[in-house]
Amino acid sequence: MAVGFDKGFQMHAQGMVLRTQRAEVIASNIANADTPGYKAQGMDFKEALAQASRQQQGTIYKTNEKHFDIRTGSEDFLKYRVPDQPDTGDGNTVDVQMERNLYLENSLEYQASVQFLNGKIKAYKKVISGGQ
Template sequence: MALSMDKLLGIQQYTLGIRTQRAELIANNIANADTPGYKAKGLDFQQALAQAQRGIQSHSLARTHEKHFSVEISPQGQEKFRVPSQPDTGDGNTVDVQVEQNLYAKNALEYEMTMNFLNGKISGVKKALGSGQA
């Protein structure tokens, strides 16, 4: 009987990559909080997850010359500019550090929750596979 990782892990395996990308975006926002003209970015998690569920894994770029490298691009969630919740301070920066820190903490908890879920699934499979040995 073949073991399908997609059936075993479900959509949770894709959420890790999306949560990682989201953490990078939020960290960039926090790092650029004092950069004039910087626009805070966010990630549409539901859109990215739907894209992963549809099975869009990668796209190959066409090689136009034999010396070109073969390249595959894995699609990621679409970055979008965040609607500012505070009035413009005059420098055009739309980052609200408190909002970004809260989003980062929430994302970190969700990432940890997903990791714990996947660890539980993998531990269960390891236990099931090991139970046949004696």
Template sequence: MAISFEKAFGIHPQTLRVRAQNAEVIASNIANADTPGYKAKGLDFQAAMSKAASRQTSAMSRTHEKHFDVKSQANSGTEYRVPNQPDTGDGNTVDVQMERNLYLENSMHYQASLQFMNGKIKSLKKAIGGGQG
């Protein structure tokens, strides 16, 4: 009987990709905290996960290496955030404390998915090795 990694891991590989993308958006906000006119961006996690899940079931595939990878070209779901602090005069909408908290929260969710996948890998290795792994 073949082992289906998609069934074993579920949505967690897609979750890791979206969490990594979210970390990049948040890090970009923090890096631009002192850039005049910079508008803080955010990732709609639910929308990004819906897109990831629909792409997983999509029948589209690349048939030639020079073709565009349509799956990776889709809109990322990144949008501008509504500022929660008054304008400081330079047009920048980044709240560094909020961004740091969001980064920490995102990191904890990322680690949780990694731990889940590590547990699944250990159980699969155990099943393959007949209880020796």
């Protein structure tokens, strides 16, 4: 009986890649908080993950059948944020406090994914070793 490691890990791997990309977008927003005319961007994580899931079910190009395909196409889900604060006159739409909160939330979700994967790996190791 074969254990489907790819089925067990692929979605989580894609989720972690998306969270990494989301962190990069948020960090870019924070870095450009003082750049005149910079428009803050955000990623619709749920839509990006759903798209990655649909890609997983379809035919995907891989260099080896045992490799995970973690291309996400997350660029399609980048959108400009609607500013919550009034325009300061320079056209910049970054709300630094909101971006920091989003970065922290994304970081916690990433860590939760890592812990979940670690638990899954430990469970697989236990099954393979016969519970020892």
